Amino acid sequence: MELFEKHEDTLRRAVAAISNREYWSAYPESPRAYGDEAPAAGEEAFQARLGRPFVLDQPATGTSGAGESSPYGVDLGVTYPVATVGQLIDAATAAMQTWGKASVEERVGVCLEILDRLKEDSFEMAHAVMQTTGQAFLMAFQAGGPHALDRALEAVAYAYQEMTRLPAGEMRWEKPQGKRDPLLIDKQWRIRPRGVAVTIGVSTFPTWNGYPGIFASLATGNPVIVKPHPGTILPLAIFVETARAVLEEAGFDPNTVLLAVDTPDDPIAKELVMDPAVGMVDYTGGSGFGDWLEQNVTHALIFTEKAGVNSVIIDSAPDLKGVFRNLSVSLTMYSGQMCTTPQNVFVPASGIDVDGEQVSFSEVASGLAGAIEGLLADDQRAGDILGSIKSSDIAGRIGDAAASGDVLLASREVTHPTFPDAEVRTPVVVKVEADDRASYMREMFGPIIYVIATADTEESLDLAKESALESGAITWLVYTTNEEVMGEAIGAALDAGVSVAFNLAGGLYVNQSAAFSDFHVTGANPAGNASLTDPAFVAGRFRVIGVRVSA
């Protein structure tokens, strides 16, 4: 209860925010807010992790870290404890006996304390995320630290809200019986966890995408086995270390949170999720394994965030400067390695209306390509925006894309000023026709942008919808000055199950999804079956047992 009281104000504000959806954040996104000592201390803490075993006092048979690598070319050399699936499941099941029976307040208090500790280590986490994912430092700091913590807190707030919807303690139920005495019974509702939770992490945003499921499960009484992507282990290992320390201090079994490390050659995810003790699985990553989970794991709840083809539909605009400024950033940040990055930009072949004047397709296309070229002209700036490439097969994909249409802007290899071994590539911008479906109607992960010439905006919307329904989509961005087109776009977005933004021309980018306000992924198309975070993401993670006592 002590931890709950310590953090109760934060919790109350988070609960208010998920209802009013107004801007709110619990953890400052500005690195400056963490004090003068924090940057150096965080970097030092990160450096001290390298080249040695990451110690966790959990069941283990040995150590491994073989799959982890840094896109910046830094030699990480961290090894992690490795355990068998049986060891992990047994330890988690044993931990559930106490964690699952703790009160809502005890569990939520522990969750909030973990978040608070993680906040203190935001700089260390930023370096860990940067060096394992290839994000630039500021993105790694914000998305890996405070923004991820906000999304975690959001999940805790939903869990708290869901678990406290029923009367606490005992209540009297009284049914009138006409002239006879009423029927009386004392009732209470007890919450129990669903089972062992497994979180399967992604290589690009391990904490931002991993925390919501982890904390939703944890707050509702389930132990969590965290299996990071074998190429990006350190950030979630730091989380596990922090969580275990807080659990132990609070008198719980630290095995309530466990790390499960595997390698690309010897993956354990399938064996892990197929264990009958598993009650829910959270997954972020490629569609192949996500689809496999959805189709094969029938004994557990499956929450997936997979891939998609995101679209920009340009219909008309009051001016193009803001459009290009905004798009050039959202299309390039982290080299298109965000699941929210647009891939396809649909423009009518006849051009678009800009403040009453018709601007041709080629002017729009070349304007966009030029804006991107200009933004990334300087190597330092390019490095700060693009980060480096995590995925190994991106060079080949850039080549394929370039060969599939007219190259409006060629991809350029950039030498990173600080990390000469980093793979930094500017995006290729390719013009294709609406008919060239084979090229753009699938996800081309990474720095690849298609500008697609369509008959008109109606066809643009139809194609965006078709690709969303077939391959999934997480974001749409529509530029239009026409109210009717806006209505049609909203209708298409509802049908396609995609969130849609209009006319972003300032400092807010379509890639960004704000905790407590924006839902990430709708669950209504193949990009994922779950939404971060809505009540459905949390409600099934616990079950209610009714107790009735004759009064």
Add this chain to the structure above:
Amino acid sequence: MELFEKHEDTLRRAVAAISNREYWSAYPESPRAYGDEAPAAGEEAFQARLGRPFVLDQPATGTSGAGESSPYGVDLGVTYPVATVGQLIDAATAAMQTWGKASVEERVGVCLEILDRLKEDSFEMAHAVMQTTGQAFLMAFQAGGPHALDRALEAVAYAYQEMTRLPAGEMRWEKPQGKRDPLLIDKQWRIRPRGVAVTIGVSTFPTWNGYPGIFASLATGNPVIVKPHPGTILPLAIFVETARAVLEEAGFDPNTVLLAVDTPDDPIAKELVMDPAVGMVDYTGGSGFGDWLEQNVTHALIFTEKAGVNSVIIDSAPDLKGVFRNLSVSLTMYSGQMCTTPQNVFVPASGIDVDGEQVSFSEVASGLAGAIEGLLADDQRAGDILGSIKSSDIAGRIGDAAASGDVLLASREVTHPTFPDAEVRTPVVVKVEADDRASYMREMFGPIIYVIATADTEESLDLAKESALESGAITWLVYTTNEEVMGEAIGAALDAGVSVAFNLAGGLYVNQSAAFSDFHVTGANPAGNASLTDPAFVAGRFRVIGVRVSA
């Protein structure tokens, strides 16, 4: 909006009831409350259905009613329109275009009007339920009519609550940017349905078990295809007729609710649920098909209520009279054909403490058997309590049970005073040892009661838990005067995922589950994966699409 306003007070009270869980009901359970004309008018309306086609203006290729029969031996002779799966899915998908885009208030208003119309026809529904399920009249009236309507309203209240958790209309999101202008964006949230809903009805409580899923789907914008059990079609056909009439009057496509009739020889459920347009399936019935649904339908949400082995654990009591009076009713009503009926009565072989005196096992067992015998001694009264047997293989099962232990009370064939062709059987009460697991550790649906001699209450609880975890369980009833035993029983119930009642000795029976207060099935053991009705039962039936417009 007119219908919403008409029923808004009922909705508000239902929303309050699902939070405070106090006794409340919207539809009177006393037949007398419906006026002097209602009984005769209802029976007449029912009789007018017999021996002729049930007309529904929906897509059809022909008619059928081949599988429907009355356990009372009445010749029903009703035929229903039959359609192909393709016709049904197409019609439902088309209807979703308007229904799915209606406002929350419009949809909820229509749902509440349907319930109001059904209430008016409660006597007709009572006869339809009685004659198709074999329930006695009063149970058919209450469970088929007002209690089912209460459970429907409960689902609508949850749906309304879930759909109105986000700000209605547009709101401004404002993120401070230090000295710069804040980031501004106008946001709104749009609800869209998940897809076509399929409800697969049960033969025993078609409306009580069917309405929650039907109304949860309907209120959240999904069209519903209702596939009744082929042996019990008429009650849900009457629902479909009523729903279609209200939908049409309110300006919606009546194909928003469709009837899908099949026969035992030519079942269509598998083909129906496998259609990719299907977004969710609600099922009540045997575990075989329920397990198949859970394991094979991975493209839709699956909500199941299956079978289980319910337990009574007798540890101690202040007196046994009330225990036997209560148990004799709950063990016999509707011949044990309720999914909540206890099957196994665990009693320590050494006997139990009754107000300080030790009462032997045989006294407890024979006392219980005697109470049942006395309750059912009169044929008229036996018929009113037992109803008649719906399931065809119950006679054989009674014989198997009798052969598996010491018969404490033999099953007796009763001639129903009104319906001489009805199959009415009093229950067999069989004493077995704790070791005779093969006999009692599985569901023996129907009028079969085991009294099981255990080493002590600890073993009783262990065996009840084991059977719940293996075969599922919906209810436990524990008699004890010992606080410690009560705590242990609650712990075991939490582990087993079963709701538990204590010391019921008056007019409240463990079989009964009150809308707005008790959750039916926990979803935490093999008796079902869903709970009627909790937020998880509703939250995933719709999805939220975010719309952001640059301000």
